[in-house]
Amino acid sequence: GTSLCAEAAACGPSMGRIHNFTVVASLAILIHATVCAIQHREYLKAVQQPFTHPPMEISLQCVFAVLAGTWAVLGQKGNFVPIRTTTHLAMQTIDSLDPGPDFIHFNTRELADPAVAWV
Amino acid sequence: LVLQQALLLAGGASMEAPQEADVDFSEIFSMDKIGYNARSLNHCRVFVAIVSGMAAGIMGLTGLLGFATFLLTTCILSVLMFFKMGGQPKPYFKKPEEVWSEGVMAAMMSYILFWTLFYDIVTSTDLGPSAHPLTLGIVSSGDTVGEAHALGFHLGLGFAPASRITRTDAAETRGDTAAHGSAGLPLSR
Numbered sequence: 001g002t003s004l005c006a007e008a009a010a011c012g013p014s015m016g017r018i019h020n021f022t023v024v025a026s027l028a029i030l031i032h033a034t035v036c037a038i039q040h041r042e043y044l045k046a047v048q049q050p051f052t053h054p055p056m057e058i059s060l061q062c063v064f065a066v067l068a069g070t071w072a073v074l075g076q077k078g079n080f081v082p083i084r085t086t087t088h089l090a091m092q093t094i095d096s097l098d099p100g101p102d103f104i105h106f107n108t109r110e111l112a113d114p115a116v117a118w119v
Numbered sequence: 120l121v122l123q124q125a126l127l128l129a130g131g132a133s134m135e136a137p138q139e140a141d142v143d144f145s146e147i148f149s150m151d152k153i154g155y156n157a158r159s160l161n162h163c164r165v166f167v168a169i170v171s172g173m174a175a176g177i178m179g180l181t182g183l184l185g186f187a188t189f190l191l192t193t194c195i196l197s198v199l200m201f202f203k204m205g206g207q208p209k210p211y212f213k214k215p216e217e218v219w220s221e222g223v224m225a226a227m228m229s230y231i232l233f234w235t236l237f238y239d240i241v242t243s244t245d246l247g248p249s250a251h252p253l254t255l256g257i258v259s260s261g262d263t264v265g266e267a268h269a270l271g272f273h274l275g276l277g278f279a280p281a282s283r284i285t286r287t288d289a290a291e292t293r294g295d296t297a298a299h300g301s302a303g304l305p306l307s308r
Contacts, residue, residue, distance in 0.1 A: 023166075030173045037177045037241045054178045062174035066192060069170040074199055077162045082210035083152045 019075040026069030033061040148213070156211055160200075160222045167196045168226035169233050176237025189230045193223055 036058050044051055054062075082088070171192035175185050197219045204211055208218040 026170060030170065030177065033177050034173070034237060034241060037179075038244050041241060042245070051179060059178060062178055066167075066171050066174050067195075070167050070192070070196055070199060073163050073166045074196070074203060077159045077166075078200060078203055080156050080159060080200075080204065080211040081152045083148050083156060083212070084210060085147045085149050087210055088149075 015075065019072045022068050022072035023076060026065040026072065029061055029065040033058050033065070036061070157222075161225060163196060163200070164193070164222040164226035165229050167192055168230035172230040172233030173237045175234045176239075177241055179238065179241065181238075185234055189227060193226065
């Protein structure tokens with residue numbers, strides 16, 4: 001089955017807005033994490049301890065921002081279309097092929113004996 | 120087949136015979152749709168590479184661990200794309216295996232750029248009161264003068280390293296960039 005936001009067009013513009021907002025939010029979270037990491041390193045320099053691993057909150061921010069950004073950009077720009085024309089052609093019906101009786105004219109030929117024209 | 124071709128001409132879709140020998144020659148591809156898919160895929164891959172590169176730089180990942188995170192996030196994106204296509208990638212790619220590998224190399228360049236950029240920002244940025252006003256607070260501490268010189272100069276960001284010895288203005292320090300190696304950048308470790 002398809003994912004929840006596979007038919008973003010069907011869900012309307014609200015899903016598009018959520019995706020746009022989440023894209024921007026993930027970048028903002030990463031900028032915030034940058035500032036947090038810089039402050040953490042300054043703290044380590046102040047107490048003269050070496051850097052071994054980032055603190056848990058920064059790691060969580062980074063992981064969450066990456067996952068949210070991935071989901072959001074797929075919802076925003078992940079609308080793929082089938083590339084084979086046979087897919088499109090397979091969905092056509094006979095009505096689209098034959099113009100139909102719209103252009104069938106009757107009584108176009110002049111008869112030799114007009115008396116029998118409307119029998 | 121004649122009817123299909125007539126319909127294609129009527130529908131205005133462009134035809135392109137596939138080039139690869141192992142692609143089924145009875146298929147006809149639509150070039151504009153291939154281009155649309157390629158643009159969408161490239162946009163997604165580059166964005167995920169940028170975001171994961173920023174995260175890797177912030178968390179201080181170096182060396183092979185950094186490349187492993189790139190592969191991991193690329194795989195996560197490919198899995199999400201696979202499920203967004205309903206588990207059937209064949210209608211959207213020339214070969215169904217391309218859902219895992221297409222566009223990865225172009226994204227790797229963006230990943231490396233943002234990874235090294237944010238690693239350097241986090242490692243050698245001083246937000247304290249010693250920040251020079253012209254550089255908006257993005258200066259390096261004394262230990263990493265050389266790499267900040269090189270990185271800031273090459274990236275054109277106006278990095279002005281504030282060494283412990285002197286504290287000069289941005290134009291002067293940018294003028295005498297020393298040819299220091301990039302020993303502090305994550306790739307060399």
